[in-house]
Amino acid sequence: MKWKEPTFDATPMLKALATANAHRKAKTFDLAAEQKKQKLNYPDWAQSWLRKYKEDWYIAQANGDEVGMRKAQKLAEGLRSKLREMTTFPKWAQEQMQKETVRWMTAEASGDIREKLAAEKAGRAIREKLGLIDTSTKAPPEEPAINESKDEPTKTNVKTPAGKWIPAEFQYNGSSKAEKTFKRRSLKFTKMQWNQEKIHGLWEATKKIQETYHIQIDPRLLLAIIIQEGTGSFNTSSTNRAADGEHGAETNYAKDLMKANSLVFGKILGYIYYGQEFRQAVVKNNKLSGITGKGDVFQYCNWFTPIIRMKSKRVECGIYASDNLWGENVREIYNIFSGNEASNYEQYLLSLDKSVTQEIAASEGIKLPKFIFRPEQNGNNSRKKVTGEWTIVGKR
Structure with a gap:
């Protein structure tokens, strides 16, 4: 009988070692350098989630799981985008959006679709509330400042990524x-x-x-x-x-x-x-x-x-x-x-x-x-x- 080289799937021991190594790498990952590169401040609550996504990415990488790597990267990118959005919010809205963001991420991690949808709905309600406040307190328009020498715009009057200038609906038979x-x-x-x-x-x-x-x-x-x-x-x-x-x-x-x-x-x-x-x-x-x-x-x-x-x-x-x-x-x-x-x-x-x-x-x-x-x-x-x-x- 011909000798055949045996092959082995990943054993529980190898999986445990890969997980432990991923946890170690995520724990020692230099978030301070990343914040500087991203020009973004990570609050403590967000840092723990970003390290989790780093760990998930390393585990997926060790297993050759490209889909898992992309998912972890997309979740981390989504959280960073959310943090950028929140920097434009007043304090009360930041606190509420933080709560709903954590709620969404927890639901996503556990596979609770209903809770994810509820968190998304609550997030939209916060944005809509901000939109109402923005409309009711809007100051009279000023003459725009023109700076011919700079390519980058002055960002003090930039409306937020929440899309406050966009109406929630548009009626075909509307009166506007x-x-x-x-x-x-x-x-x-x-x-x-x-x-x-x-x-x-x-x-x-x-x-x-x-x-x-x-x-x-x-x-x-x-x-x-x-x-x-x-x-x-x-x-x-x-x-x-x-x-x-x-x-x-x-x-x-x-x-x-x-x-x-x-x-x-x-x-x-x-x-x-x-x-x-x-x-x-x-x-x-x-x-x-x-x-x-x-x-x-x-x-x-x-x-x-x-x-x-x-x-x-x-x-x-x-x-x-x-x-x-x-x-x-x-x-x-x-x-x-x-x-x-x-x-x-x-x-x-x-x-x-x-x-x-x-x-x-x-x-x-x-x-x-x-x-x-x-x-x-x-x-x-x-x-x-x-x-x-x-x-x-x-x-x-």
Whole structure:
């Protein structure tokens, strides 16, 4: 009989040793250095949870469990994002949000889904309460301070990641100026009509991203895109091409919304990480026809810039539309729907550190390559006719 080399699964002893080693490494992990790197203060209650997630990560690593490693990393990143959010809260709200955050993490660790949902609901209630307070105590608007020499914004007036400027709901048959304007303009969509159900689905889709990644996509930005696209669709279909050869109307709304949300979220993740270099290129090339302003998220979404693709796990450059003025038009419509909040939304995105994108990308196994941003004479109008104008594009 032939000798066969025996194989062994991990024994209880080996598992115990791996766990003990993970516990030791997590206990000695230099949180002080990490806080300095993250530019964030970890209170005592959060430190114990961050060490727990470090330990979970080390255990998963020892077992070759990549899913477990990503889960632990995502939980740690979520807690850091929560801590950043809480720094903008008044003391009473910080205390309440701390309680609900610990409640959620405890429920997550034990698998208590009902308790997790209850904690999430309580967290939303705190944000809504803060929103009411913010509205009732808002001071009269002041003239904006302009600093031409700095790329980074002054952050004293930045609205918080809780998305206080975003209404909890938007009514298709509502009475506000924004609601009436959207309905009036959407009535032109005879083939793909809009209704309250579609709006509710849009709000819920962006809320899900907020809850999962702690980044707020303003749903009114997507409403502005719907109006700008002019068909009642986000025009995400690769099979039903438009007359100009670009992606056309997608008749399946669920699929249309999913693809649009994914594209815009991927663009926003890219803007958080690559935005500083993009803005510098815009300012540097203002003398070229078609390139104006200081560079913002609307231009970034419009032009050929890096998109972080969560599904395919890669980063690639792409446009939302070839029309050189698409971004400006979307900004204008967004201002109508939001009450001139485009600059505040821009400031919110600029307040997010690059590490937010880095941590999300790392948790999904996505590498962030280096891009350079330069002008390119590729401008088109809405009919895809070459205009001779310039845009800023990303190149590896």
